[in-house]
Amino acid sequence: MKKNLLIIYHSQSGNTGQMAKAVNRGSQGEKTVETRLLRAFDAGLDDLRWADGLLFGTPENFGSMSGALKDFFDRTYYPAEPYQLNLPYALFISAGNDGSGAVRDIDRIAKGYxxxxxxxxxxxxxxxxxxxxxxCEEFGLAMAAGLSIGIF
Incomplete structure (x- = not known):
């Protein structure tokens, strides 16, 4: 059975965009998984409902996630609530510091979905x-493979 992997990212300088493209390339190695690569401003509830797994990419901005990824969460959080998505997710972050603030903030929001x-x-x-x-390529392939064999 085909699985769906949604990669949502934001990139200002291009660093996270490079990472997202590499994650996407890696996910293509698993032929039983269909992947969508979307910028955070272009993703919405229908994309979340389509997905069997999620990868979120963001730069670390001022010790947190990007405003664009936060906007995605703001736009989809309450509309997604009735669906109790319970989807597996992982993060990739381009950081000038240690990235921990972005991780913490996304993890906190993700618990609520x-x-x-x-x-x-x-x-x-x-x-x-x-x-x-x-x-990044290995990261994308690992997520796609995990979805394909049903461990996530």
Whole structure:
């Protein structure tokens, strides 16, 4: 049975965008999973209802998630409430610091949907390099594979 993976991200400088594209490339390695890659401003409730799993990407802005990702949560939180989504999710973050503030804030919001965190976040510090992109591809593939075999 085909599963659906939704990758929602925001990128201002391009770092998180590079990560999101690499996560998406990695997820393509699992042929039984269909993936949607959407900017946070373009994603909505219908996308959440379509998904079997979620990956959220954000830069660390002022020690928190981006305003665009927060906007996505603000727009979908109450409309999603009746559906009790209970979807698995994981995070990838482009950080100038340690990324912990963004992780904390997203995890707090995710509990209310409810969503289930299934892995430690992937945090890339500084400028995005080849090693970061390889980690992102592995991250996307791992999520897609987990959905495909039903462990999430």
């Amino acid at each position: 409810p969503l289930r965190k299934i892995s430690e976040p992937l945090i890339a510090n500084g400028d995005i390099n080849q090693q970061h992109l390889e980690q």
